[in-house]
Amino acid sequence: MEPAIAFLIENDPVFHGLYQQYGKPFIPSRPEGFQTLCKLILEQQVSIESARACYLKIENVLGQVSPEFILSASEETLRACGVSRQKNTYLKALATAIIDKSLLLESFSEKQPDEVRNELIKIKGIGHWTIDVYLMFSLQSPDILPIGDVAVVNTIKELYGLEQKDAMLEIAKKWQPYRTMATYFLWHHYLVKRNRQFIF
Incomplete structure (x- = not known):
């Protein structure tokens, strides 16, 4: 610093x-992992406060926010928590990539920012803003x-x-x-x- x-x-x-x-x-600062990326997806185009309220509702309804629980939740369940149809698609795309191991979040701390960006940008709903914030908050990328x-x-x-x-x-x-x-x-x-x- x-x-x-x-x-x-x-x-x-x-x-x-x-x-x-x-x-x-x-x-x-935020921890690395699926939950932080879910929060960042929810924060797209809305206030952090409303995104946080939405996340807490998901957590309360599902019991935990994990790839498996997100995939098993119906669109109606997530909509009731305040998740838009579009963001429902994004969360499930992220969860699918983690479950099928096409995305290995635990490997990111050993990779360069451009490598992380090239992997995350392939996931539907994850754009450069989301990647930038994840790199800054979770991976402490300095530049x-x-x-x-x-x-x-x-x-x-x-x-x-x-x-x-x-x-x-x-x-x-x-x-x-x-x-x-x-x-x-x-x-x-x-x-x-x-x-x-x-x-x-």
Whole structure:
């Protein structure tokens, strides 16, 4: 953590200012595995709070959130928990890939981020945002920038006056190899400015 922060505040005056204003950013963490990926699928396009409520309903109804239990649950059961038809398909696609061993989540900690991305992107419903967050929160990959994240994009617009994602990716090159920590600074600023809690 310390080398990443020192690098960013030395190489970018915006991060120097954020550090002076807030100190160290909040560092989210989640365990590796199926349950975290299920939560990330549920969080797509909705608030973390509503996704968490949905997950807890699934857990209460099924007893546990495992590939086997997700596959055995009917669409009606999951819909009653708040899972959309589309996300029902996504959860079952993930569960199927784990059960048939086409996806070995336990091997990810030994692989490079690009290898993990190439495997996860094959699963229906898992896109780059979901992969980015899993790499950051669960695998502690140090150089991830989730450019598909609305809060990241809006904060870069605010702090740098950039509108195009190509320009954002270009300026983010000077944050390498610590773009994950840069993202945590951006999220921290975004949430504090909006008086929102850190719920990851």
